[in-house]
Amino acid sequence: MKLHFFALYILIATPAAASDEIRPPVGRLAIVADGNSPDPDDIGATAVMFGILKGADLRDRLVHLSHSCDLDPFTNPDNQTISAPDEQRRQSKLHELCAQGIKFFGPFPNLAETYNCRTAQTAAVDNLRDAINASSSGDPLWIIEAGEPDIIGYALRAATASKRKYVHIVSHHPANDNSGDFFTWQQILEFGVTEHQIGDQNTGLKTAPHPWDWAKNHNRPEIAWIWDQLQYAEQDGVVTFQTNKFDCSDAGIIYWWITGANNGGNRKATPGEIKTLLLQTGN
Secondary structure (H helix, E strand, C coil), X not given: CHHHHHHHHHHHHCXXXXXXXXXXXXXXXXXXECCCCCCCHHHHHHHHHHHHHHHCCCHHHEEEEEECCCCCCCCCCCCCCCCHHHHHHHHHHHHHHHHHHHHXXXXXXXXXXXXXXCCCXXXXXXXHHHHHHCCECCECEEEEEECXXXXXXXXXXXXXXXXXXHXXXXXXXXXXXXXXXXXXXXXXXCCCCEEEECCCCHHHHEECCXXXXXXXXXXXXXXXXXXXXXXXXXXXXXXXXXXXXXXXXXXXXXXXXXXXXXXXXXCCCCHHHHHXXXXXXXX
């Protein structure tokens, strides 16, 4: 009986496995997400992004966040479609989500505001352009391509040409790269940016819901809120391939950046590794 008690004590007292080392590259961070496309995955992914940036104590690095970057969401090459009412609902959901995420995980001191690319396209492009123009060799801009590339393309085109070489664009899937309505991926690369392709993050971060059971009704409300966003996307109903899936795949790009980026960053994050970072309190 004493042996069993001791074993139970060890199990409870042993801390969770440490996350990958937090060692981001120099520079600032910009996130361009869709979520208004047929696939709702950016709802859960954006919530997770907020959480892991706080957990890593890197909130000051985020200088741009825009959502609903699918500028023509009713045309999709994969025959996935979204109705106008559902697309408007998604915009509203993402607007609400960004406000809630900042409330739960902020402050993000260098994030002036968030942008709905469908209703404030010019402002979103101008803000990203300004972030590009502020770049230098010692302070580059890392753009997380979590959706279609058009907003990035417009911002690069408007930016000072000599600043584009200090821009890194990180992608994990050709479904984003090749879905632009106004810019091809090749046109993006021809601006002279540095491209990083880290591999499909769906492999490790699009899972059955149960790896996230720990977050449901968590005693930290911001963690329970992340579970709610993942569930919202799973139950969204516009596409069938997210049914019974919790998908935060785009957050894998941020995890790669946090853990070293092109200097050994983790390209194969799992929900368990995301959990460890989410449960770090940050500052």
